[in-house]
Amino acid sequence: MNGPARYRVVEHDTVLTFGWELRGRGDDVELVGAGHCPVCGCPMTVTYGYYQPIVPKGGFLGRRHEPTSSIWYTRCRCEGLHMPRPANVPDGCGAGLRLARPQDAAGIGG
Numbered sequence: 001m002n003g004p005a006r007y008r009v010v011e012h013d014t015v016l017t018f019g020w021e022l023r024g025r026g027d028d029v030e031l032v033g034a035g036h037c038p039v040c041g042c043p044m045t046v047t048y049g050y051y052q053p054i055v056p057k058g059g060f061l062g063r064r065h066e067p068t069s070s071i072w073y074t075r076c077r078c079e080g081l082h083m084p085r086p087a088n089v090p091d092g093c094g095a096g097l098r099l100a101r102p103q104d105a106a107g108i109g110g
Contacts, residue, residue, distance in 0.1 A: 005040050007082035007089075011096040012038055015071060018046070020102040031102055039095035042078035046099070072099040 018033035033046045076092035085094070 005042075005080060005082050005093060007085040007094045009094040009096070010039060012098065014038065015098045015100050017100045022102075033099060033102070037076040037078050037093060037095055037097065039097075040076060040078060040080060040082065040093035042076070042080040042093065044076060044078040044092070046074045046077055048072070070101055072101050073097070074099060 016035060016038065018035035021032045021034075023030050023032055029049075031048045033048075035044065036042065037044050074097050076095040076097060078092055080093065082093040085092075
C-alpha cells in the first residue's frame with residue numbers, strides 16, 4: 001500500500017469534461033459534476049447552485065470569472081488523503097481545475 005499522495009497547489013490547464021446531473025426542483029436546483037482529477041487521479045464531484053450570484057464589489061461568486069465564460073473553475077474536491085493538506089482545506093489534492101460548463105459538456109444549461 002502506498003502512503004498518502006502529496007498535497008500541492010498546482011493549476012491544470014486542460015479544460016475537463018465532467019459528467020453533469022441536474023438535481024432538485026424549482027428554485028432549489030444544483031448542478032453536480034463527476035469526474036477524475038487529472039493531477040491526483042482520484043474521483044471527485046463538484047456541486048454548484050444553478051444560478052451564480054454576483055458579489056457586491058464586482059465579479060462572480062464561485063465557478064467563473066466572467067458571466068459569459070465557458071470555463072468554470074474549481075479546486076480538486078476528491079476524498080483521497082493528500083498530505084500535508086492545510087487544516088482549513090477539507091478535501092482535494094490542491095489542484096486548480098478548469099471545467100467545461102454543463103451546457104457545453106452535456107447540453108443541460110448553466
